[in-house]
Amino acid sequence: MKRRTFLAATAAGGAALAMPALKSQSQMRLESGQAFEPLSLLDATGGELQLEAQTGQTAFAGGAPSPTKGFNGAYLGPVIRMRRGGTIAARVSNRTSDPVSCHWHGLNVPSKADGGAHQSIIAPDATWFPELPIDQPAATLWYHTHVHGRVAPDIHAGLAGAIIVEDEQSDALDLPSRYGVDDLTLILQDKSFDGDGRPVYDPDMMGVMHGMVGDTVLANGQLAPEARVPAGLVRLRLINACTGALLRISGAEFAVIATDQGLLSKPHSIREVAISPGERVEIVTDLSDATAADLKVSAGPASGMGGMMSGGGMMDGMGMGRGGRNSRQQTLIRLAPDLGLASSGPLPGTLTAFEPPENIPNETSRTFHLAAQMGPGMMVRRLFGAQTMTINGESFNPDRIDFTAKAGAIERWRVTGAMMGHPFHVHGAKFLIADPQRPEEMGWKDTAMINGARDLIVKIEARSEDQIPFMYHCHILEHEDAGMMGQFLVA
Ligand code: C2O
Ligand code: CU
Numbered sequence: 001m002k003r004r005t006f007l008a009a010t011a012a013g014g015a016a017l018a019m020p021a022l023k024s025q026s027q028m029r030l031e032s033g034q035a036f037e038p039l040s041l042l043d044a045t046g047g048e049l050q051l052e053a054q055t056g057q058t059a060f061a062g063g064a065p066s067p068t069k070g071f072n073g074a075y076l077g078p079v080i081r082m083r084r085g086g087t088i089a090a091r092v093s094n095r096t097s098d099p100v101s102c103h104w105h106g107l108n109v110p111s112k113a114d115g116g117a118h119q120s121i122i123a124p125d126a127t128w129f130p131e132l133p134i135d136q137p138a139a140t141l142w143y144h145t146h147v148h149g150r151v152a153p154d155i156h157a158g159l160a161g162a163i164i165v166e167d168e169q170s171d172a173l174d175l176p177s178r179y180g181v182d183d184l185t186l187i188l189q190d191k192s193f194d195g196d197g198r199p200v201y202d203p204d205m206m207g208v209m210h211g212m213v214g215d216t217v218l219a220n221g222q223l224a225p226e227a228r229v230p231a232g233l234v235r236l237r238l239i240n241a242c243t244g245a246l247l248r249i250s251g252a253e254f255a256v257i258a259t260d261q262g263l264l265s266k267p268h269s270i271r272e273v274a275i276s277p278g279e280r281v282e283i284v285t286d287l288s289d290a291t292a293a294d295l296k297v298s299a300g301p302a303s304g305m306g307g308m309m310s311g312g313g314m315m316d317g318m319g320m321g322r323g324g325r326n327s328r329q330q331t332l333i334r335l336a337p338d339l340g341l342a343s344s345g346p347l348p349g350t351l352t353a354f355e356p357p358e359n360i361p362n363e364t365s366r367t368f369h370l371a372a373q374m375g376p377g378m379m380v381r382r383l384f385g386a387q388t389m390t391i392n393g394e395s396f397n398p399d400r401i402d403f404t405a406k407a408g409a410i411e412r413w414r415v416t417g418a419m420m421g422h423p424f425h426v427h428g429a430k431f432l433i434a435d436p437q438r439p440e441e442m443g444w445k446d447t448a449m450i451n452g453a454r455d456l457i458v459k460i461e462a463r464s465e466d467q468i469p470f471m472y473h474c475h476i477l478e479h480e481d482a483g484m485m486g487q488f489l490v491a
């Protein structure tokens with residue numbers, strides 16, 4: 001097996017993105033090229049599911065062991081397999097000494113089971129028992145902690161996992177679906193390391209403003225692992241679990257087959273996918289020529305604000321489409337074909353029969369303006385710990401319900417952002433982007449990169465129970481923690 005090494009970033013490299021100063025000057029070499037280890041698979045198709053939030057120690061890429069958090073393990077959580085139809089009785093326990101929660105991102109379940117609301121916080125040593133009715137198309141979803149004010153550090157520490165929903169339609173398609181063989185789930189997180197190879201996460205005011213971007217991107221905590229795969233089609237389920245980084249993945253020819261909420265109507269060939277925090281995309285690459293493929297990744301601020309600190313001036317990071325300048329490319333994963341492994345059939349030309357909703361309103365139903373409170377006042381408020389990120393001029397307040405929507409309604413939401421980009425996410429609903437620019441923006445979504453103004457055709461999918469609200473927010477987790485979140489009821 002080929003072993004490659006990457007130089008850990010130096011303080012100078014990090015400075016371009018306003019990273020905190022790294023404590024040690026020693027340039028530790030991070031190890032890469034280890035055999036890919038699939039995350040453990042937890043089968044919930046029998047109707048039961050148990051998760052336990054834990055603390056532990058993880059050594060990333062041969063670095064020093066450092067404190068991390070995970071579900072049913074030290075870092076990240078198992079990949080949960082679910083099936084459309086039926087209900088899962090879940091129990092989520094908190095064995096850490098801080099509050100956690102478990103939001104099923106992309107799963108359209110009643111608010112009481114959604115895990116995003118203040119009411120669903122799990123105190124240390126407590127257990128939460130949500131009932132999850134699974135009634136949506138096959139998709140790659142994820143779950144993560146959602147305690148307002150500490151979402152970014154806790155997801156960065158590892159409180160996140162993946163969900164694979166299957167249904168009859170996905171069964172009928174001959175897509176690569178052997179878990180860990182030709183169907184790989186990759187939870188992507190960026191990290192900056194100190195001189196001993198310990199991840200550092202310590203955003204200052206500018207880090208909150210821009211969203212943090214680390215200098216290394218890990219797949220399930222591994223740096224540039226090598227996966228032995230069949231010499232045929234390989235499917236990658238990519239989940240952006242970064243706090244503030246937009247990821248661009250390239251290096252091979254592939255087809256996008258699914259976005260946030262499931263399969264597209266047909267595969268779209270593409271050479272680069274861009275994924276903002278919270279988004280998922282499924283790609284299929286063809287290795288039938290039996291040569292290895294190195295998928296590459298680069299990370300840049302999803303806010304598009306990287307240029308501000310690198311001497312280019314504030315406007316520099318704008319107008320760059322889905323984000324600002326990206327870091328140097330690195331290998332994300334090496335796919336090494338093994339002729340001994342059987343491969344699946346050719347990629348189907350049609351995946352799903354997509355039917356757009358009827359009665360799409362032409363008029364805007366609601367508007368959402370995402371903005372940072374700029375200027376010297378913001379610095380003062382930050383010093384006193386006040387929230388500074390807003391939607392329609394207001395920071396998150398768990399006691400305020402921003403609106404009530406009707407179950408099953410189709411609405412047109414206009415979402416705008418001032419000065420920077422924001423990945424906008426909504427719970428309990430799915431939407432179509434009215435003006436998709438790239439395959440990653442097609443199909444039903446739950447998270448969309450907003451640069452300027454965009455219209456979303458939103459279908460309210462789930463209901464509120466016990467007056468517990470659903471959240472909508474920016475998925476730059478530093479922005480969310482700083483107040484860029486609101487909540488709504490579905491009646
Ligand atoms: Cu991925 Cu409100 O969350
Ligand atoms: Cu969510």
Ligand code: CU
Pocket residue numbers: 370421422423474475476479480484
């Ligand atoms: Cu934002």
